[in-house]
Amino acid sequence: MSSHFPRSALSRRHFLSLVGTAATVAGSGFFETSKAYAAEDLILAGRPLVRYPEKTDLILLTSRPPQLETPMHYFEQAITPNEAFYVRYHTFPPPTHIDLATWRLRLAGHVEHPLELSLDDLKSQFSPRRLVAVNQCSGNSRGRSEPRVMGGQWGDGAMGNAEWTGVRLQDLLRRAGVKNGAVEVAFRGFDDPAAQTIPHFAKSLAMNMIEESPDILVAFEMNGQPLPTLNGFPARLVVPGWFATYWVKHVTEITVLDHEFDSFWMQKAYRIPASPCGCVEPGGTVAQTVPINRMKVRSFIIFPQEGARVPVGRPVGLKGIAFDAGYGIDSVEISTDDGDSWRRARLGQDLGAYSFREWSAPWTPTKRGNFQLNVRAVNRVGESQPSEAAWNPNGYMRNVIEKIQVIAI
Amino acid sequence: MKRAALRLVLIFGIAALLAARGFPQVKSIELPGDNAMAELKPGPGVDVVRAQCIACHSTDYIVRQPRSDAKRWEGEVKKMISVYGAPIGEADAKVIVNYLAAVYGPAPADAPKEKKPTKSGPKAP
Numbered sequence: 001m002s003s004h005f006p007r008s009a010l011s012r013r014h015f016l017s018l019v020g021t022a023a024t025v026a027g028s029g030f031f032e033t034s035k036a037y038a039a040e041d042l043i044l045a046g047r048p049l050v051r052y053p054e055k056t057d058l059i060l061l062t063s064r065p066p067q068l069e070t071p072m073h074y075f076e077q078a079i080t081p082n083e084a085f086y087v088r089y090h091t092f093p094p095p096t097h098i099d100l101a102t103w104r105l106r107l108a109g110h111v112e113h114p115l116e117l118s119l120d121d122l123k124s125q126f127s128p129r130r131l132v133a134v135n136q137c138s139g140n141s142r143g144r145s146e147p148r149v150m151g152g153q154w155g156d157g158a159m160g161n162a163e164w165t166g167v168r169l170q171d172l173l174r175r176a177g178v179k180n181g182a183v184e185v186a187f188r189g190f191d192d193p194a195a196q197t198i199p200h201f202a203k204s205l206a207m208n209m210i211e212e213s214p215d216i217l218v219a220f221e222m223n224g225q226p227l228p229t230l231n232g233f234p235a236r237l238v239v240p241g242w243f244a245t246y247w248v249k250h251v252t253e254i255t256v257l258d259h260e261f262d263s264f265w266m267q268k269a270y271r272i273p274a275s276p277c278g279c280v281e282p283g284g285t286v287a288q289t290v291p292i293n294r295m296k297v298r299s300f301i302i303f304p305q306e307g308a309r310v311p312v313g314r315p316v317g318l319k320g321i322a323f324d325a326g327y328g329i330d331s332v333e334i335s336t337d338d339g340d341s342w343r344r345a346r347l348g349q350d351l352g353a354y355s356f357r358e359w360s361a362p363w364t365p366t367k368r369g370n371f372q373l374n375v376r377a378v379n380r381v382g383e384s385q386p387s388e389a390a391w392n393p394n395g396y397m398r399n400v401i402e403k404i405q406v407i408a409i
Numbered sequence: 410m411k412r413a414a415l416r417l418v419l420i421f422g423i424a425a426l427l428a429a430r431g432f433p434q435v436k437s438i439e440l441p442g443d444n445a446m447a448e449l450k451p452g453p454g455v456d457v458v459r460a461q462c463i464a465c466h467s468t469d470y471i472v473r474q475p476r477s478d479a480k481r482w483e484g485e486v487k488k489m490i491s492v493y494g495a496p497i498g499e500a501d502a503k504v505i506v507n508y509l510a511a512v513y514g515p516a517p518a519d520a521p522k523e524k525k526p527t528k529s530g531p532k533a534p
Contacts, residue, residue, distance in 0.1 A: 036446075048444060048446050050441065050444075052438075052440070052441065053438035053439065053440070054438065060444055060469070061469070061473070062444070062466065062467055062469045062470050062473070063441065063442070063443045063444040063447075063467040063469060064443055064465075064466050064467035064470075065466065066440065092465070092466070093440070094440075096437065096438050096439065096440060097435075097436070097437045097438075098435065098436045098437075099434070099435045100432075100433075100434045100435065101434065101435075119432075148475035149475070150474055150475065150477070150481065150485060151474075153473045153474070153475070194465060195465065195493075195494060196494075197493060197494020197495075197496075198465075198493045198494060199492070199493070226432050226433065229436050229438045230438070233436055234436075264492065268492070
């Protein structure tokens with residue numbers, strides 16, 4: 001099902017096989033316009049703004065494999081529109097042609113009754129579950145690591161928050177009848193790397209973690225719509241509270257294992273230092289690692305943006321978001337004097353513990369000059385954000401207190 | 410000509426039906442080419458880099474990395490070979506590392522000093 005055609009041959013062939021609404025969607029005018037993201041942010045400044053199929057203008061990180069970052073202003077609202085949702089693939093090409101007539105979700109391995117389900121089966125044979133959850137790349141904000149680290153140099157836009165609709169993984173496993181002695185469940189999509197030697201992207205979750213997590217979904221809708229192709233059409237795993245590396249896109253194979261899953265993407269990649277903070281001394285080396293897992297508490301100031309000019313004596317409505325791994329946000333505090341004093345922000349609507357939580361706080365600059373605005377959040381189990389960034393060699397899990405500078409004039 | 414027209418009518422008919430259902434049965438997308446704004450800088454060995462590295466990933470993967478010394482670049486090139494199975498011979502690997510360390514090395518004479526990647530400028534005193 002996945003496409004192995006050279007890209008030049010792809011367009012005509014697929015245009016001819018055009019069936020379905022908005023089925024063939026090509027990007028337009030990519031680099032002819034040479035539009036660049038105009039940001040004060042040094043990591044993002046000058047990067048091209050590109051429009052990929054089913055997507056709006058996003059900030060290009062890499063084109064092969066496609067990695068697209070969401071401009072921060074989209075986070076003024078708690079729900080990220082599908083067309084603005086970031087894109088991250090590990091291998092190239094991603095699936096570009098998907099036919100639901102042949103697409104199946106297979107659940108096999110250490111089970112009594114292996115399943116083979118069409119998308120219609122998924123929708124009609126199980127009761128749907130809907131939840132709002134943040135999807136954040138493990139390496140979100142990697143570009144800000146100091147000392148710097150190799151890897152995708154993301155700003156802060158490798159994250160998004162959507163309402164996901166799907167089938168509970170627990171329900172699927174119950175239907176298949178997991179045999180005694182199951183240890184892990186492995187997930188694989190149908191994207192195939194260009195070369196046989198490149199490890200196929202696959203992840204696993206521990207059986208006991210799944211048993212405690214009724215909210216893990218095989219999701220087929222995102223904000224009430226089919227998933228954009230580049231976000232995993234027709235179905236992807238949703239693992240609320242956990243980093244996006246586990247949210248396998250285009251999922252087609254779920255395999256129950258009676259042993260630990262042996263995959264490059266679990267054993268070698270996406271591992272963090274085994275210390276409680278998942279960090280080491282900046283620039284240091286790591287002795288023992290564990291697979292990355294839950295997200296840390298984060299919060300951002302979305303309005304105004306870095307470098308904005310604000311008038312003295314007039315109120316500015318500071319706005320932003322906060323999130324954690326699903327305990328829920330307890331409070332958000334802001335500082336307009338670079339951390340010397342803090343006050344509580346007002347929290348917006350609660351869309352669920354796994355969601356972005358909007359916050360707002362009025363502020364009136366009383367004198368001219370530069371102001372360092374800081375934001376920090378605390379979740380319902382008392383976890384917060386450090387004032388000094390925790391560091392690890394892969395630039396994962398950044399959650400330092402965010403600061404922006406604005407100029408009162 | 411007539412058959413082509415009929416085919417079009419049929420296609421759009423089916424498309425309209427599926428639109429009513431809200432869920433496309435077939436999805437096809439076409440991806441754009443590589444980022445033309447991320448050109449490799451000239452330097453000895455750039456042709457080898459183009460031939461070997463760009464077979465699997467676009468140039469923006471290289472040019473956006475932090476400036477690194479030969480040791481760190483060698484680590485990256487070795488990873489491409491041993492982990493991802495890039496079919497790069499020893500001689501070419503050496504050329505690639507030398508190119509990267511020279512052109513994307515720590516403090517090249519021909520490039521301005523890299524700024525810190527933090528969002529904010531220096532703290533007010």
